[in-house]
Amino acid sequence: MGTDLKEALFAFTLRLGDTSLVLGHRLSEWCGHAPELEEDIALTNVALDLVGHARMLLTHAGELEGKGRDEDRLAYRRDVFDYRNHLLVEQPNRDFGHTIVRQFLHDAWAVELYGRLCTSRDETLAGIAAKAVKEVRYHVRHSGDWLVRLGDGTDVSHARVADALGRLWPYTGEMVERDGAEQALVAAGIVPDPADLKAAWTARVEAVLEEATLDRPADGWMQKGGRRGEHSEHLGYLLAEMQFLPRAYPDATW
């Protein structure tokens, strides 16, 4: 693999790893706070899967980069501007409906992405994807069912998820954004075509929104910047909590 391609693959893998890690951490904030015990367990189970994906992806990213950074170094020793996650997943939990909308918009993307990555020419990425897609399929069933239950539920639950959908929709653009470096990876058969991914994501989301009696928001101004390390103010607070221990006690072991 050429240097340019390797750098592009590092960027792609880092972005996916960061997105999994940040969403996993966000969901873990529900531990002990969910509206019912079963959902407390569900959200934290999904969080564990996502952190598990992040560990594999960041380890692979570190190997691609070849500068000796392992998963912990990448997770704990980078500040906001070096994180490459989607802006969608760093948005705060707010209420349960808002969390479910954020989760479904992400899950619908992740299940389509990992399904396609299973045939990647990068064997490690294909192996991670084959593992992750089985778990993400379960996640999207869960978040999709909840979205239907809330959207097609009471006036209050409908209003809350409709509000969340309008608030979060502008963050969905960058998940399927095209970028020059990535085109080379597409041509090399390493990552799926974003255009194809966008079509599959849109079809999946529209089907569930219809069942949930929710209107699909219009594609207006899309918030972008996560790929370049330009984040909303929320990420700093999340990292401050997640990275506290390794920053206060560098290289601590137990």
Place this chain on the structure above:
Amino acid sequence: MPDAAGCWGPEPGADAVVRAAWDALAGVMDPEIPVLSIVDLGIVRAVSADADGRLSVALTPTYSGCPATNVIVLEAETALARARLDARVSVVIAPPWTTDWISDAGREKLAEVGIVPPPHSGKRALTAPDEGIACPRCGSQDTRQISRFGSTACKALHACNACLEPFDVFKCH
């Protein structure tokens, strides 16, 4: 896949050290479902020996985020060392673990402690995995799912409408 008797183990004619390693690993219990050994679970993927008799053991995690994986690796290393075997344990993720790899003996042990074993992945598992599950206590088919996510990543929580008892179901994965 497990052999005709539904068990995992060394290939016929395998070296004595390889057979000894499988025996040692069969004594390592899953920390979260301690009735199952890691061999029953199908997470011991390969055991091989090089010319000097040094062993390589490959384990695979059940779920990506399974918190028990590190403990399992440590316990496998300990069991192999206790059996005086020179072994290196590594974690592989491909091919991904599936509940089809749980041995028949493992399925029986799950049923004995009241955990419904996973269905083999097939048409029913893909279309309606949560339906037609019999209560492990009274046998009634009239059951419902309470939560897709149970006490561990690999289980869901169901309840019986007849005897009202809740029970764990190993998810088809």
